[in-house]
Amino acid sequence: RYLAELAGRTEVILPVPAFNVINGGSHAGNKLAMQEFMILPTGATTFSEALKMGSEVFHHLKNVIKGRFGLDATSVGDEGGFAPNILNNKDALTLINEAIAKAGYTGKIDIGMDVAASEFYRDGKYDLDFKNPTPDPSTFITPDQLGELYQEFIKENPMVSIEDPFDQDDWDAWTKLTANTTIQIVGDDLTVTNPKRIATAVEKKA
Numbered sequence: 001r002y003l004a005e006l007a008g009r010t011e012v013i014l015p016v017p018a019f020n021v022i023n024g025g026s027h028a029g030n031k032l033a034m035q036e037f038m039i040l041p042t043g044a045t046t047f048s049e050a051l052k053m054g055s056e057v058f059h060h061l062k063n064v065i066k067g068r069f070g071l072d073a074t075s076v077g078d079e080g081g082f083a084p085n086i087l088n089n090k091d092a093l094t095l096i097n098e099a100i101a102k103a104g105y106t107g108k109i110d111i112g113m114d115v116a117a118s119e120f121y122r123d124g125k126y127d128l129d130f131k132n133p134t135p136d137p138s139t140f141i142t143p144d145q146l147g148e149l150y151q152e153f154i155k156e157n158p159m160v161s162i163e164d165p166f167d168q169d170d171w172d173a174w175t176k177l178t179a180n181t182t183i184q185i186v187g188d189d190l191t192v193t194n195p196k197r198i199a200t201a202v203e204k205k206a
Contacts, residue, residue, distance in 0.1 A: 014047045016040050018112055018161075019054040021061055021099075022084070022092045023077025025116050031087040033128045036079060036114035037096060040160060043108025053105055061099035068095070087129065089149075093157050112161035113153075117146070118189050121167035143173035147180075154183060164189045174206035 004012045019039045024032025039057055044050035062074050065084050077083040086092060093111065100109050120130035125140035141149075143166060153159050163186035166173040178185045187206065191197045200206075 020081045023081035028077030028083035030085040035116035038112040060102045110158045110160040114163040118167045
């Protein structure tokens with residue numbers, strides 16, 4: 001009710017739940033750089049229906065991963081999502097789309113991500129293979145290249161939300177992505193509930 005009042009709403013509506021279904025980053029022992037891949041049942045008419053849809057896709061995803069990588073690939077990360085040992089972040093999105101289709105919810109379930117990009121930010125660039133004990137700086141990508149990758153994600157997938165797509169102090173990259181996309185860009189590490197950082201984010205339109 002408090003949040004509804006803050007938003008200026010008289011009717012209390014539960015938000016669409018976000019199910020964390022594939023883990024990477026520091027939350028998993030695989031090679032995946034980006035931290036959380038989520039599904040959002042935006043086509044559900046009730047919270048209970050959304051819960052049912054999310055649960056069904058999660059179980060279909062387990063079978064998709066098992067069929068492609070074997071049973072041992074269905075272990076879970078710290079956040080409860082599956083943690084198959086894949087390196088390409090696009091592969092994670094492909095697995096999720098396949099699970100959504102097998103569950104019969106194409107067009108009814110969207111995708112969100114929590115990238116936690118500060119985890120793999122290295123001297124102004126981004127290392128998508130940051131768990132490799134012998135990093136190769138020649139493979140690091142620029143903020144613009146990472147931004148282009150996100151645009152590909154958005155174009156090729158039912159993507160509605162990306163959280164922490166860049167390092168918390170990479171302000172220019174945040175501003176550029178926010179200005180050039182219509183989806184939700186979420187700042188968690190960016191603002192850390194700090195009034196000064198929130199004010200800076202507003203000022204920079206990040």
